[in-house]
Amino acid sequence: MKSPLVAALLLALALPAGAALAAPPAAPAAAPASLAAESPADAQFRAIYEKEWAWREAGGGEASEDGDGPANATRMPDVGAAAQQGRLKVWDDVLAQLDKVDPKALSAENRINYAIYRDQVFNLAAEVRLRAYEMPFNADSSFWSNLSFMARREMKTAQDYRNYIARLNDVPRYFDQQTENMRAGLKRGFSVPRAVLDGREVSIATVSELKDPTQSPLYAPFKKLPASIPAAEQAQLQEQARQAIGGSVVPAFAKLRTFFVSEYVPQARTTLAAEAMPGGKAYYKQQIHEYTTLDLTPQQIHEIGLKEVARIQAEMNGIIQQVEFKGSFAEFLTFLRTDPQFYAKTPDELLHRAAWISKRVDGVIGKYMTLPRARFTIVPVPPDIAPFWTAGRGGMGTYWLNTYNLPARPLYNLPALTLHESDPGHALQGALAAEQGEQPAFRRNNYISAYGEGWGLYCEKLGVEMGIYETPYEDFGRLTYEMWRAARLVIDTGVHHKGWTREQALSYLRDHTALSEHEVTTEVDRYISWPGQALSYKLGEIAIVRLRAQAEQELGDRFDVKAFHDAVLSQGSVPLPVLEEQIQAFIAQRKAAAS
Incomplete structure (x- = not known):
């Protein structure tokens, strides 16, 4: 049976059906019940997740992204094979306990929590079961750099x-x-493939x-x-x-x-495809599930990517006509990559421009969503990791901007990058998630790529409404970033499922975006060495854009963009099928209130 979200994705893009739910259906959120009023099923579920989360927080679970443990830890995490298998035993036991809980007997709120928590633990267990810890780095991130x-x-x-x-x-x-x-x-x-080392x-x-x-x-x-x-x-x-x-x-x-x-x-192996490794098909399938929260096949994702690439290309062509450039698409890309007017001369100039963009966002953002209390800072990427890092990265409290190799950091991309990584993207979403005090800790302290990266990419598009793009070139930069994410769907599945070569992948990204050659290379190497992660952005953004379009259509004049964004952001970080259920409930509630 298809989830509503997968079905909508496939229908919208005229693809064959066949994807399954990534999580059990979630009901509309309700106010938390007091512990005294808990049903036996709710109490049973709470006991399971509170015990496991306490164990995880105490250092028993997987290490955090930076390799660090709890704040009071006096040692680095134990990542040895025996400890990994010990974690798997715990998580398998938790999954068995969860299977004894009847989701239908849970409160409406806990049905959501159950869907999120079970998938979270399932992914943690699968990573160990597939021995993903034997490849603890990729071309983008590593345990030593972190x-x-x-x-x-x-x-x-x-x-x-x-x-x-x-x-x-x-x-x-x-x-x-x-x-x-x-x-x-x-x-x-x-x-990791030898080709990217x-x-x-x-x-x-x-x-x-x-x-x-x-x-x-x-x-x-x-x-x-x-x-x-x-x-x-x-x-x-x-x-x-x-x-x-x-x-x-x-x-x-x-x-x-x-x-x-x-x-x-x-x-290191001389192949590129994840599916070419021992157990590779199961590994890639799990990577797709973990990073997209959907069970689409590689072929379905590839087709979605091709259709998105064609749509965005038409919009790019429109901007080239608008600026009256005389030449081919390839010649326009060369112009963007080489003209000095589009590049900062110093790292401070790049940082200051990003800060100016973020302050312009501050001037209008309150009209579009409720703001968190926390703020963020902008800092350069540390020099030891900058050569192989992306243009920027953001999270609660920090927007890291890569000032390495300035000729590879075009200013026309900076508005889209800043919207994605700071506010209203990752910095804002992460801060709001942390402030959801009524949610269990396993939700507040979790990051689901399809939701978070989908929201970040959606924010790039939202910048058009907010008036952040001041020139056609900056709008082309936005489309370059959207094309970049659409091309990922094609490249990731092309490499890991269809057997593309590295040069095929490089050529595809180079020919369809205005990314610099440095970024083209670092990004393709990232996709080759980190299967599945690149798929989360576009699939998440497609879901949010489609849900907004549905809300606008069904609510008409009663549609409130701020209320819609608050409904999306109040979820914290959730699988896309859960977001689908919650926004459908939001639309139904708004319609009922109006009538």
């Missing part, structure tokens, strides 16, 4: 800093476990060759310690941090670099 984000965690007391130093001293053990996992992956042919050791070498520990981003928290810590203790903490970085972290990076260059790269 350590730099560990230093951004708030620390207030001397004990906080001592815990952090203890974790730094535990990096060698953590790296050794990751290395053993990667060796196991190599042995069974489960690795050239130059990736640079981010390791940056640390392994460090002479002065105080120049490491990991030392940054010690440059200005809280005044509440006595001066003598501050000096002691600073010395201990220097010793930890110089004596533990740097040697661990040097050892990792030797392994990476002498073992990993020479033994």
